[in-house]
Every structure is written in structure tokens, then in C-alpha cells.
Amino acid sequence: xxxxxxxxxxxxxxxxxxxxxxxxxxxxxxxxxxxxxxxxxxxxxxxxxxxxxxxxxxxxxxxxxxxxxxxxxxxxxxxxxxxxxxxxxxxxxxxxxxxxxxxxxxxxxxxxxxxxxxxxxxxxxxxxxxxxxxxxxxxxxxxxxxxxxxxxxxxxxxxx
Amino acid sequence: xxxxxxxxxxxxxxxxxxxxxxxxxxxxxxxxxxxxxxxxxxxxxxxxxxxxxxxxxxxxxxxxxxxx
Numbered sequence: 001x002x003x004x005x006x007x008x009x010x011x012x013x014x015x016x017x018x019x020x021x022x023x024x025x026x027x028x029x030x031x032x033x034x035x036x037x038x039x040x041x042x043x044x045x046x047x048x049x050x051x052x053x054x055x056x057x058x059x060x061x062x063x064x065x066x067x068x069x070x071x072x073x074x075x076x077x078x079x080x081x082x083x084x085x086x087x088x089x090x091x092x093x094x095x096x097x098x099x100x101x102x103x104x105x106x107x108x109x110x111x112x113x114x115x116x117x118x119x120x121x122x123x124x125x126x127x128x129x130x131x132x133x134x135x136x137x138x139x140x141x142x143x144x145x146x147x148x149x150x151x152x153x154x155x156x157x158x159x160x
Numbered sequence: 161x162x163x164x165x166x167x168x169x170x171x172x173x174x175x176x177x178x179x180x181x182x183x184x185x186x187x188x189x190x191x192x193x194x195x196x197x198x199x200x201x202x203x204x205x206x207x208x209x210x211x212x213x214x215x216x217x218x219x220x221x222x223x224x225x226x227x228x
Contacts, residue, residue, distance in 0.1 A: 006186065036184070038175070041190075042194070087202065134227050136224070136227045
């Protein structure tokens with residue numbers, strides 16, 4: 001179990017992933033928090049494009065950041081399992097290759113928002129994925145997330 | 161939800177927007193032990209359906225089970 005995810009780590013992972021050419025977006029409640037949603041969560045969720053090239057680049061970036069991945073784990077990430085949880089790195093990380101409620105990476109990337117250099121799924125996609133996942137914890141957070149989305153729409157463009 | 165509760169959320173959103181991202185993240189990311197979920201250093205699921213089945217095996221109070 002790593003330490004709580006922090007701003008310097010968010011910057012570091014965004015920079016490392018970008019350096020290796022990874023196609024990724026912050027997703028889930030961690031993504032909503034980057035957009036300004038005031039709430040608590042435990043780990044960082046990354047929506048990553050499912051392709052072997054992207055998988056190889058993800059592995060290279062994570063190893064560079066200090067995630068101790070063995071050869072089996074590297075292979076699984078490169079081949080793109082739908083969901084990978086890593087609890088042995090500098091922080092807890094979920095890699096989501098096929099999130100519920102989002103048709104494909106390219107569409108989500110087209111709608112994404114960049115916050116201080118970090119690409120984040122649009123709030124509508126974050127809400128859609130939670131609606132589709134339909135877990136108890138998602139159902140609890142959705143009313144407040146929807147209120148946040150409505151509030152965001154009243155803000156001037158470019159202000160998360 | 162009451163109008164008062166909604167107004168309180170809006171006040172929360174506005175207060176958060178006045179804080180820098182680094183401070184917001186310090187408040188937002190916490191670490192508490194989650195039984196079963198935190199007991200393996202690494203898990204990979206071939207499909208989201210496999211992951212959902214795993215979630216159903218977690219203690220109910222963690223909230224990862226499908227809402228009825």
C-alpha cells in the first residue's frame with residue numbers, strides 16, 4: 001500500500017507517461033478531483049489506450065517511476081488486460097483499459113480537459129463511467145458529481 | 161436532496177475552486193486500509209466482467225458491489 005497520491009506524483013506520472021508517448025487520461029474520482037471536485041479518494045485511476053505499443057510505453061514509464069513490475073506483470077500490461085491494480089509502487093494505481101460507459105479511448109481523448117498539464121476525462125465521461133459501473137459507492141457519489149458538472153457549466157471556459 | 165444541501169455543495173465547489181490544485185489534492189487523497197482489496201500487491205483482470213465478479217467478493221461495506 002503506497003502513500004496517498006499527491007500533486008508532485010500526479011505531475012511526475014503525467015510527465016513520465018507523456019515522455020514515453022503514452023496515451024492516457026485521468027479517470028474516476030481522481031479525475032474529478034483534478035477538475036476541481038472536492039471529495040476524497042484513495043488511488044489514481046488512469047484510462048489508457050489498449051494497444052501493444054501503448055502497453056510497452058506504460059511499462060517503461062511505470063518502471064521509471066519506481067513501480068516494481070516483474071516480467072509477468074509487464075507482459076500483462078503490454079497485452080492490455082481490461083483492468084490492472086498496482087499496490088506496490090510509490091502510490092496506488094489502477095490502469096483501466098476498458099472503462100464502463102466509455103465507448104473508446106479516442107472519443108474520450110477528444111473530449112478530454114487538460115489541467116496543469118494533466119489530461120483528464122471530461123466530467124461527462126467520468127459520470128457516464130460511474131453510471132455504467134453502478135457500484136454502491138458510485139451511486140452514493142453521483143448526485144454530488146452531477147451537481148458539480150452543472151456548476152462547472154456555469155464557470156467561465158478554462159476555469160476548472 | 162434538500163435545497164439547503166444543494167446550496168452547501170455549491171459553496172463547497174466554490175471554496176475548492178479558490179484553492180490551488182496542490183492543496184486540493186492534499187485534502188482529497190487519503191489512505192486507509194481496505195481489507196482484501198489492499199491485500200494483494202498486484203491484480204490483473206482479463207475483462208471488466210472478471211473485475212466485477214471480484215468486486216462482488218469484497219466486503220459489502222466497501223461499496224464495490226453492484227448497487228441494487
